[in-house]
Amino acid sequence: MRAFFLLASLGFVAAENGLDGWLRYAPLPCTTQCHSKVPANIVVLNATETSPIYVAGTELQTGLKSICGSHAELIHGQCKASSSVVVGTIEQYRKTCGNLSEIPELEEDGFWLSTKGNDVQILGSNDRGALYGAFEYLSMLAQGNFSEVAYATSPSAPIRWVNQWDNLDGSIERGYGGPSIFFKNGTVVEDLTRVKQYGRLLASIRINAVVVNNVNANASLLSSENLKGLGRIADAFRPYGVKVGISLNFASPETFGGLDTYDPLNSSVIKWWSNITDQLYQNVPDMAGYLVKGDSEGQPGPEIYNRTLAQGANLFAKALQPYGGIVMFRAFVYNQLNESDWKADRAKAAVDFFKPLDGEFEENVVIQIKYGPIDFQVREPTSPLFANLLNTNTAIELEVTQEYLGQQSHLVYLPPLWKTVLDFDLRVDHKPSLVRDIVTGKRFNRKLGGSAAVVNVGTNTTWLGSYLSMSNLYAYGRLAWNPADDPEAMVQDWIQLTFGLDPTVLKTLTRMSMESWPAYLNYSGNLGIQTLTDILYTHYGPNPATQDNNGWGQWTRADHTTVGMDRTISNGTGYSGQYPEEIAAMYENIDTTPDNLCLWFHHVNWTHHLHSGKTVIQHFYDAHYSGADTAQSFFTQWESLKGKVDEERYNHVRHRLDYQTGHSIVWRDAISNFYYNMTSIPDDSKRVSHYPWRIEAEDMALDGYKTYTVSPFEAASRSVAIVTVSNNTVGTATTKVDFPSGTYDLAVNYFDLYGGQSHWQIYLNDRQIGEWIGNSEDVLSHTPSIYLDGHSAIRIKFRGVTVKKGDMLKIVGKPDGVEPAPVDYVSFLPHGVVD
Ligand SMILES: *[C@@H]1O[C@H](CO)[C@@H](O)[C@H](O)[C@H]1NC(C)=O
Ligand SMILES: *[C@@H]1O[C@H](CO)[C@@H](O)[C@H](O)[C@H]1NC(C)=O
Ligand SMILES: *[C@@H]1O[C@H](CO)[C@@H](O)[C@H](O)[C@H]1NC(C)=O
Ligand SMILES: *[C@@H]1O[C@H](CO)[C@@H](O)[C@H](O)[C@H]1NC(C)=O
Numbered sequence: 108m109r110a111f112f113l114l115a116s117l118g119f120v121a122a123e124n125g126l127d128g129w130l131r132y133a134p135l136p137c138t139t140q141c142h143s144k145v146p147a148n149i150v151v152l153n154a155t156e157t158s159p160i161y162v163a164g165t166e167l168q169t170g171l172k173s174i175c176g177s178h179a180e181l182i183h184g185q186c187k188a189s190s191s192v193v194v195g196t197i198e199q200y201r202k203t204c205g206n207l208s209e210i211p212e213l214e215e216d217g218f219w220l221s222t223k224g225n226d227v228q229i230l231g232s233n234d235r236g237a238l239y240g241a242f243e244y245l246s247m248l249a250q251g252n253f254s255e256v257a258y259a260t261s262p263s264a265p266i267r268w269v270n271q272w273d274n275l276d277g278s279i280e281r282g283y284g285g286p287s288i289f290f291k292n293g294t295v296v297e298d299l300t301r302v303k304q305y306g307r308l309l310a311s312i313r314i315n316a317v318v319v320n321n322v323n324a325n326a327s328l329l330s331s332e333n334l335k336g337l338g339r340i341a342d343a344f345r346p347y348g349v350k351v352g353i354s355l356n357f358a359s360p361e362t363f364g365g366l367d368t369y370d371p372l373n374s375s376v377i378k379w380w381s382n383i384t385d386q387l388y389q390n391v392p393d394m395a396g397y398l399v400k401g402d403s404e405g406q407p408g409p410e411i412y413n414r415t416l417a418q419g420a421n422l423f424a425k426a427l428q429p430y431g432g433i434v435m436f437r438a439f440v441y442n443q444l445n446e447s448d449w450k451a452d453r454a455k456a457a458v459d460f461f462k463p464l465d466g467e468f469e470e471n472v473v474i475q476i477k478y479g480p481i482d483f484q485v486r487e488p489t490s491p492l493f494a495n496l497l498n499t500n501t502a503i504e505l506e507v508t509q510e511y512l513g514q515q516s517h518l519v520y521l522p523p524l525w526k527t528v529l530d531f532d533l534r535v536d537h538k539p540s541l542v543r544d545i546v547t548g549k550r551f552n553r554k555l556g557g558s559a560a561v562v563n564v565g566t567n568t569t570w571l572g573s574y575l576s577m578s579n580l581y582a583y584g585r586l587a588w589n590p591a592d593d594p595e596a597m598v599q600d601w602i603q604l605t606f607g608l609d610p611t612v613l614k615t616l617t618r619m620s621m622e623s624w625p626a627y628l629n630y631s632g633n634l635g636i637q638t639l640t641d642i643l644y645t646h647y648g649p650n651p652a653t654q655d656n657n658g659w660g661q662w663t664r665a666d667h668t669t670v671g672m673d674r675t676i677s678n679g680t681g682y683s684g685q686y687p688e689e690i691a692a693m694y695e696n697i698d699t700t701p702d703n704l705c706l707w708f709h710h711v712n713w714t715h716h717l718h719s720g721k722t723v724i725q726h727f728y729d730a731h732y733s734g735a736d737t738a739q740s741f742f743t744q745w746e747s748l749k750g751k752v753d754e755e756r757y758n759h760v761r762h763r764l765d766y767q768t769g770h771s772i773v774w775r776d777a778i779s780n781f782y783y784n785m786t787s788i789p790d791d792s793k794r795v796s797h798y799p800w801r802i803e804a805e806d807m808a809l810d811g812y813k814t815y816t817v818s819p820f821e822a823a824s825r826s827v828a829i830v831t832v833s834n835n836t837v838g839t840a841t842t843k844v845d846f847p848s849g850t851y852d853l854a855v856n857y858f859d860l861y862g863g864q865s866h867w868q869i870y871l872n873d874r875q876i877g878e879w880i881g882n883s884e885d886v887l888s889h890t891p892s893i894y895l896d897g898h899s900a901i902r903i904k905f906r907g908v909t910v911k912k913g914d915m916l917k918i919v920g921k922p923d924g925v926e927p928a929p930v931d932y933v934s935f936l937p938h939g940v941v942d
């Protein structure tokens with residue numbers, strides 16, 4: 108009884124496995140007060156079970172019971188005089204319940220919420236709006252907010268979509284939360300329970316459509332069996348007001364339809380697509396539309412036939428017009444480039460391709476533009492394409508799945524990054540031109556617009572592969588509704604809904620979240636140099652060399668003396684000239700370019716002094732140390748919440764943050780050493796390449812182990828690690844410890860590869876200090892690596908170990924599969940030292 112009370116009073120509900128996300132409806136501490144404040148009846152103005160209004164009624168009943176412990180009667184179709192929550196459309200309310208006091212005009216999907224007086228009114232401009240209002244009311248109650256409110260709210264834009272990059276075989280491109288909830292083995296899964304649950308989460312953040320398959324699309328989606336499957340997915344989503352859209356492969360008429368062309372102007376191709384569209388709408392009568400990636404990264408497109416991207420987009424637009432569907436056409440189009448051409452610049456591609464086509468797109472085409480001109484980097488300037496399409500609908504593309512930003516194994520709360528773009532003023536025609544006002548259609552008077560985010564939830568019960576990364580999905584929905592919303596306020600709502608109302612939890616997790624993107628930025632790519640992950644492999648760990656010397660155009664142009672892309676008009680690629688005059692002038696001149704984009708726009712000496720007064724190279728060093736320090740603090744901050752968060756989630760998050768403390772050091776050292784190696788300019792603070800508390804594995808006495816030179820070199824301390832001499836030899840590495848006697852945290856840096864689970868033991872004299880296995884590929888969410896590199900480099904810690912000078916340190920490594928029990932170094936860390 109006592110235990111139960113304690114649990115209830117902390118606001119935990121059973122099985123905190125993440126499935127309910129922020130819709131847990133945890134019981135409030137003082138249930139009696141709550142009870143007296145919520146109505147006794149729920150009047151539901153639509154009795155059709157598949158109606159979002161019906162769903163709203165059920166959701167309200169469940170929520171009130173769970174949050175307040177009160178049972179409310181459901182009354183369908185008729186109005187009851189008092190103590191009711193009434194949920195329905197405004198029109199139904201007027202018909203059924205009579206007069207309604209003056210309420211503000213609502214846009215499509217908007218709602219009115221009033222908790223004043225005896226009744227609670229939740230009235231949508233349509234069914235979907237009513238459901239959104241119900242979730243809003245429950246969100247207030249779940250946060251213990253019983254204020255009397257009466258207000259109307261409407262979406263900033265009609266397009267509030269998510270994109271899933273799910274493949275038909277069930278894998279997900281850049282997905283870190285397990286396999287697809289939609290597809291398996293080429294077809295739509297039988298059991299759509301998870302699809303319904305996803306619909307519920309999305310409705311609660313007012314998302315109105317999901318593109319269910321990868322933009323790198325497979326035409327087999329159009330088989331008659333799969334069209335029926337799409338119909339079932341749409342049926343599962345419909346009660347939540349979520350529509351289905353699909354990605355198309357441009358070459359489908361040829362590869363799937365058996366035609367000998369896919370020329371968008373060919374009449375048999377046109378007919379083929381309109382036939383497919385007809386068939387789709389027979390199965391999915393309310394389909395949202397299509398998403399198309401054409402002529403990009405090997406995907407087929409109209410240019411093969413010398414047709415423009417507009418002609419390609421319009422092909423689909425016309426097929427959709429009879430049904431009111433929308434084509435989201437991606438602006439992510441670029442060609443491979445030659446780095447020896449100083450003026451070649453991938454960042455210019457979108458404007459080069461699309462600006463000449465402005466005004467040529469059908470009214471139901473929306474150009475979907477990534478926030479920056481390259482590809483979801485840790486910091487990019489705002490895509491200039493937003494300022495170059497004045498007669499075309501646009502939407503912004505964000506990425507919730509942390510492709511280049513830690514893949515859900517690092518805590519990175521993304522809205523502060525997104526806001527650098529949404530709130531950016533492009534000064535088109537010298538007038539205020541915030542990106543958020545452009546994509547919502549306000550600035551250029553476009554009817555259509557909004558946002559899409561790549562989300563990539565999977566079957567993992569945490570959805571994204573980590574509890575904490577769900578704040579990004581939650582906040583994405585909030586920003587799609589209102590891009591002026593505040594990142595801190597949003598995360599605070601999410602924290603209270605996800606972890607309860609404890610003020611310490613709120614304060615701590617708010618701080619961690621708000622510090623997380625700046626920290627990641629600091630220990631990855633600074634000053635606009637981009638992310639510095641390995642862009643040729645998993646997009647996860649550090650490998651700055653991959654940015655250059657290839658055709659992908661994501662270059663840094665770093666060498667012994669200089670670094671940065673010259674994107675000026677005067678001597679560079681001319682990219683800065685793609686912005687409106689005021690912005691172009693700001694970026695053209697290094698004196699007016701902010702430090703955080705210095706290397707994006709200018710090619711400078713490593714010794715160039717920033718506005719901050721620091722040199723570029725010293726800024727790199729300092730930022731990497733400071734970012735990694737902040738990451739260490741996430742772990743201790745989280746540990747301070749022990750007992751305030753349920754065990755299951757506490758341990759899961761603790762493990763990840765512990766991992767992040769280690770991997771942030773891998774990042775710090777890799778980037779610092781890479782550029783120290785390149786420039787030979789030492790760190791003023793003498794940290795880089797000085798590691799006084801380390802013992803390198805290769806310096807130990809080896810038996811069954813041999814040295815191994817790691818590539819890229821900066822991924823290992825002093826470039827060298829040890830591996831077992833064969834995959835069935837147990838290796839031993841020993842050395843005498845020369846540090847002063849005392850208590851230390853022992854940190855072991857090793858490599859955890861995909862394809863084996865080695866076993867390690869660590870001893871001082873013959874006392875075992877710890878043991879572990881290389882199973883992070885099963886436990887963490889990021890893409891694993893089959894090499895010893897910056898992705899597989901990892902650290903484990905054993906805390907509070909008593910060490911005597913002269914002790915013998917011994918590591919015993921047992922290889923498994925392709926994983927040869929690799930070890931890089933051991934650090935003996937006195938209290939407070941990070942090395
Ligand atoms: C009730 O909901 C169903 C399903 O969404 C819809 O078809 C019907 O028109 C709605 N009824 C009213 C009276 O709005
Ligand atoms: C509705 O009520 C308002 C006052 O609440 C009143 O001014 C108005 O005349 C009423 N309209 C009808 C049609 O009854
Ligand atoms: C309660 O909710 C309303 C409506 O969302 C909001 O305006 C108000 O600030 C909230 N109050 C508190 C104390 O959070
Ligand atoms: C996968 O689908 C193929 C037909 O496309 C079928 O032959 C096979 O049995 C299926 N495999 C599984 C595991 O369901």
Ligand SMILES: *[C@@H]1O[C@H](CO)[C@@H](O)[C@H](O)[C@H]1NC(C)=O
Binds near residue numbers: 292326
């Ligand atoms: C498309 O999907 C089908 C069915 O799963 C599969 O057999 C085929 O290999 C896929 N094609 C590509 C290019 O991935």
Ligand SMILES: *[C@@H]1O[C@H](CO)[C@@H](O)[C@H](O)[C@H]1NC(C)=O
Binds near residue numbers: 382383
């Ligand atoms: C559309 O395609 C289907 C399946 O390929 C075919 O049976 C049907 O005749 C086509 N309809 C038209 C109008 O071309």
Ligand SMILES: *[C@@H]1O[C@H](CO)[C@@H](O)[C@H](O)[C@H]1NC(C)=O
Binds near residue numbers: 412
């Ligand atoms: C496209 O145009 C180029 C150059 O104008 C020409 O060489 C090529 O044959 C054309 N391709 C097609 C498919 O018409």
Ligand SMILES: *[C@@H]1O[C@H](CO)[C@@H](O)[C@H](O)[C@H]1NC(C)=O
Binds near residue numbers: 569
């Ligand atoms: C979720 O993913 C994590 C890490 O990828 C894994 O440890 C866990 O077993 C998964 N859980 C489920 C239910 O899929």
Ligand SMILES: *[C@@H]1O[C@H](CO)[C@@H](O)[C@H](O)[C@H]1NC(C)=O
Binds near residue numbers: 449673678679710
């Ligand atoms: C101007 O561009 C050339 C390459 O065309 C480059 O070598 C040179 O360093 C640049 N000058 C300055 C001042 O950046």
Ligand SMILES: *[C@@H]1O[C@H](CO)[C@@H](O)[C@H](O)[C@H]1NC(C)=O
Binds near residue numbers: 711712
């Ligand atoms: C960069 O350094 C070189 C050599 O030290 C010097 O000649 C050049 O003027 C410097 N460039 C700038 C832009 O400071």
Ligand SMILES: *[C@@H]1O[C@H](CO)[C@@H](O)[C@H](O)[C@H]1NC(C)=O
Binds near residue numbers: 783785787
């Ligand atoms: C840079 O690293 C390479 C590869 O490990 C090494 O050969 C070279 O000596 C290093 N240069 C400096 C200046 O440290």
Ligand SMILES: *[C@@H]1O[C@H](CO)[C@@H](O)[C@H](O)[C@H]1NC(C)=O
Binds near residue numbers: 834835923924925
């Ligand atoms: C060990 O390596 C050999 C030779 O490379 C290979 O044939 C064998 O499959 C490996 N064993 C394991 C368990 O991976």
